[in-house]
Amino acid sequence: MNRPPPSEPPRDARASPSSSETSTSAGSASTSVHADIALVLEGTYPYRLGGVTTWVDGLVRALPALRFGVVHLYAGAAPQGRCVDVPPNVVWQVDLALPDDLTSLDPARLAARVPACSLVHALSTGFAGLVAAETKRQRGVPLLLTEHGIYWHEVEQGAPELETGLRLLGTDVSGGNPCASRAGWVEWLKASAREAYAAADAVTTVTEANRPLQARLGLRDGEVIPNGVHHPDTLAALRPAELRRLHSSAAAPADLRIGFVGRVTPLKDVHAIVRAFADALPRLPGARLHLIGPTDDPEYAASCRRLAGLRGVSDRVHRTGAQPVSPWLRHLDLVVLASRSEAEPLALLEAMAHGVPVVAPDVGGVRRLVTGGPHPPAGLVLAPPTPTASGPGRLDAALAEALVVLGTDPGRRRAMGAAGRARTRGRTVEAVAGRYAAVYRRLVPALGGRARGEGSTPSIKR
The missing domain is CATH 3.40.50.2000 (Glycogen Phosphorylase B;)
Structure with missing residues (x-):
């Protein structure tokens, strides 16, 4: 150079x-x-x-x-x-x-x-x-x-x-x-x-x-x-019932498993995910939110727990801590991010490789990864929140609506999951x-x- x-x-x-x-x-x-x-x-x-x-x-x-x-x-x-x-x-x-x-x-x-x-x-x-x-x-x-x-x-x-x-x-x-x-x-x-x-x-x-x-x-x-991404050999590893579920993505709202994968930090805006989940829950009865990843900021993690309590969803929000991601992705119906800044998130890439549809704001390379190019979309990309004089803006309403849209439409989830696998083919x-x-x-x-x-x-x- x-x-x-x-x-x-x-x-x-x-x-x-x-x-x-x-x-x-x-x-x-x-x-x-x-x-x-x-x-x-x-x-x-x-x-x-x-x-x-x-x-x-x-x-x-x-x-x-x-x-x-x-x-x-x-x-x-x-x-x-x-x-x-x-x-x-x-x-x-x-x-x-x-x-x-x-x-x-x-x-x-x-x-x-x-x-x-x-x-x-x-x-x-x-x-x-x-x-x-x-x-x-x-x-x-x-x-x-x-x-x-x-x-x-x-x-x-x-x-x-x-x-x-x-x-x-x-x-x-x-x-x-x-x-x-x-x-x-x-x-x-x-x-x-x-x-x-x-x-x-x-x-x-x-x-x-x-x-x-x-x-x-x-x-x-x-x-x-x-x-x-390391592509999962899930079809050989899953039990027959899990294999059928992977192909059908037919979980009803009462069984819906939503996952956040990443470090629990303010930059990932996990608060927005908890608030959106609480807003969507009346239309997704029985759904669960799993926060999968290490706690780098204990104070922020504690504030996420307090927020879940204030919104009345503590029994529906599960913090796993640092865990192997692949086993969780085999059981999730949706992966959601609310990050204020990203490059090309491995969390989305891994979810797509596992056939899990994704929801995320249009930051960094998210739109290109999820909806760009010749393949159908692998999820929903939301407009990023508009910063205000008092803060970074709120993503809650759009995020809650996206959870409901995909959470109540197993056919659309199935199509997006297949598109995600196609998009990540060759991305090794x-x-x-x-x-x-x-x-x-x-x-x-x-x-x-x-x-x-x-x-x-x-x-x-x-």
Whole structure:
């Protein structure tokens, strides 16, 4: 990519290092081993379930001949307990703590702790992008940047914290946040994105919907590599009664199972789902709502429980916590999202691969995924809520109506489920890994034939 020389990091990212900055090696792998690819990420793999962790797990397992290293950036307490079994081709992992006082953030000092690698692959802008850019400068290796969600846009839409675990406007770290307002954080994240774009030798993203947001910050080229999914062999695994149900989707409203799949956070607006479910319940008697996913924000999860109680639906709303997704998808009739911001949601992709119709607002790549192209729609895409002076707007009425429309029409659910399976055919994790292997070979020709996908069983039981 033809880019100008990298600009100076934002002022807040160039101050002196903090004594609280730490680096630890995780697992049995030695940091003296040279990695082909160093993945730089924030607060996700291998400690926290979610779309990025699932994506990384699929990538490293589908490219077993490549040696990967993992640079995990975090804020606050050191991460404890992996949520995924790390495969043997992850040859080292380092956990790098951000300083308590973020005015002391020094990406160069953090990058100096990154072990040897042939290519650095950042999975976001923000802190990961800054550290990856410094790693490129110090080691003289190529930099690949992949954007899933657009960081600054997610914060603009109300995300309460960064992937590192840093609360944007709270004092979870020390109160030494360099930005005192949400608008300030948005501008800081935009500056970090420009820095990463300028340093990158190649930029990819998961959906065409991200391209206009990238272009607003000056990125004129790049490649879209959509997400893939492990396709379920459900027909062989299901019992005969379940098999008939999968084909018919004939659950009556009294038996309807509605599912939300994802992290229970404000950005996913689970409150809107609970309110819409409560509004729809009189017309869907006996229906149940299952909230399937990890609780990253205990306070928000508690507020969801309180809201269900206030709306009189506590006995109909079931919180599962972190669970394997695939078994649930075999029993759900609908999957619903109400996110304020998305890229290309794996939750919808997985539901569609299982033949489950979906309902979601028109954010990010949702419309293209669910209704675009030659196939019939795999669900209902709703107009996103219009922000108001007092808040982000409400999706409740449209969401409740969509639940009723599909909840009372098994034939339409059946048709949308079939369309979802057709839309996801060929969208495999192995195909995605193959495209990234081609990018790796282009940037580091010496990787040669080792950078080719061979496929592997996922560690995360989706």
